[in-house]
Amino acid sequence: MKYAKNILETIGQTPMVKLNKLTEELPCLVLSKYETFNPGNSVKDRMAVQMVEDAEAAGLLQPGGTIIEGTSGNTGMGLALAAVVKGYKMICVISDKQSKEKIDILKAVGSEVYVCPTDVTPDDPRSYYSTARRLSTEIPNSWYVNQYDNLSNTKAHFLSTGPEIWEQTEGKVTHFVVGVGTGGTISGVGGFLKSKNPKVKVWGVDTYGSVFKKYHETGIFDESEIYPYITEGIGEDILPKNVNFELIDGFTKVTDKDAAVYTQRLAKEEGMFLGNSAGAAIKGVLQLKEHFSKEDVVVVLFHDHGSRYVGKIYNDEWMKEQGFID
Numbered sequence: 002m003k004y005a006k007n008i009l010e011t012i013g014q015t016p017m018v019k020l021n022k023l024t025e026e027l028p029c030l031v032l033s034k035y036e037t038f039n040p041g042n043s044v045k046d047r048m049a050v051q052m053v054e055d056a057e058a059a060g061l062l063q064p065g066g067t068i069i070e071g072t073s074g075n076t077g078m079g080l081a082l083a084a085v086v087k088g089y090k091m092i093c094v095i096s097d098k099q100s101k102e103k104i105d106i107l108k109a110v111g112s113e114v115y116v117c118p119t120d121v122t123p124d125d126p127r128s129y130y131s132t133a134r135r136l137s138t139e140i141p142n143s144w145y146v147n148q149y150d151n152l153s154n155t156k157a158h159f160l161s162t163g164p165e166i167w168e169q170t171e172g173k174v175t176h177f178v179v180g181v182g183t184g185g186t187i188s189g190v191g192g193f194l195k196s197k198n199p200k201v202k203v204w205g206v207d208t209y210g211s212v213f214k215k216y217h218e219t220g221i222f223d224e225s226e227i228y229p230y231i232t233e234g235i236g237e238d239i240l241p242k243n244v245n246f247e248l249i250d251g252f253t254k255v256t257d258k259d260a261a262v263y264t265q266r267l268a269k270e271e272g273m274f275l276g277n278s279a280g281a282a283i284k285g286v287l288q289l290k291e292h293f294s295k296e297d298v299v300v301v302l303f304h305d306h307g308s309r310y311v312g313k314i315y316n317d318e319w320m321k322e323q324g325f326i327d
C-alpha cells in the first residue's frame with residue numbers, strides 16, 4: 002500500500018505549471034511553481050515543519066509545549082498542522098489587515114488567534130511582532146518561532162523547493178521571480194539555484210510601502226518608504242535575517258491595484274485560483290520583460306490559494322471600494 006504516514010508527509014513535490022495567456026507578450030517560457038498543492042494550501046508548510054523539527058532537535062520545543070508565532074496566516078496554517086500532528090498547542094498573532102478567512106482557517110485547525118493593529122511600528126507593544134514576543138515570555142513551556150529571523154525558514158527552501166525547481170526544469174531555469182516577505186523563499190530557492198548555476202538570476206517582487214527595493218539598491222533603510230499598503234504576504238517594514246540581499250539580483254515593485262487585478266486575471270484567464278501575492282508575482286514577471294530572451298526559462302513561485310481571499314480580491318464590491326476596478 003502507498004500512503005503518507007501523516008498529513009505532513011504530503012508536503013512538497015508540488016507541480017510546475019506553464020503560464021499561457023497572461024505571458025503571451027513575453028518571448029520566453031514562464032513556469033509557475035504551484036505551491037497551493039501543499040496540505041495547508043501554501044508554500045509555508047515547508048518551512049513551518051522545518052522550523053518545528055529544528056526547534057525540537059535543539060531542545061527549544063518540548064513535549065506538550067506551545068508554539069507562538071506572528072503570522073499573516075500561511076505560516077500559522079503550516080505550524081498549526083505540525084502542532085496538531087505532533088501534539089503541541091498553537092497561538093497565532095496576526096495583524097488586522099489580514100483577511101477574515103485566514104483568521105477563521107487558523108481557528109479551524111485548532112489555533113488560538115490574537116488580532117493586533119497593522120498601523121503601528123514594529124517596536125510598538127501593540128504590534129504583532131511585540132505581542133508574539135511578549136506572549137512567549139508569559140506562557141510557560143512556549144517557543145516563539147520568529148519566521149523572520151529563524152534561518153530554518155531559508156533552509157527548508159534550500160533543501161526542498163529549490164531542488165524541486167532544479168529537477169523539474171532539468172537545470173534549464175534561467176530566472177527565478179518571487180514575492181518577498183520574510184525572505185525565506187527567495188533566499189532558500191535562490192541560494193540553491195545559484196549553487197547549481199551561478200548564472201541564474203533571482204528577482205524579488207516588492208510592494209509600494211516596503212523597504213526592500215530601496216535597501217537593496219542603496220543600502221539605506223529609508224523609513225519614508227514605509228506606509229500602509231493592501232497587498233498581503235509581501236513587503237516589510239523591517240529587514241528580516243532571512244532576506245539574503247547578496248544573492249538577489251534586483252527587486253521590482255508592484256502596486257496594490259496591479260497585484261489585485263492580476264490575481265483576478267490569473268483566475269479568469271489561466272484557471273489559477275490563487276492568493277494576492279501571486280498577482281503581484283506575475284505582474285512582477287511582466288515588468289521584468291526586458292530582462293528575458295527567447296531561450297530563457299523563467300520560474301515564478303505562487304505562494305497560496307485563492308480561497309483565503311474570497312472576501313477581498315474575489316469580491317468585486319471590495320475591489321470597487323479600493324478603486325481597483327470600475
Ligand SMILES: Cc1ncc(COP(=O)(O)O)c(C=O)c1O
Binds near residue numbers: 073187278
Ligand atoms: C501569501 C504570501 N506570499 C508571499 C509571502 C512571502 O514569502 P517569504 O516569507 O518566503 O518571503 C508570504 C509570506 O508570508 C505569503 O504568506
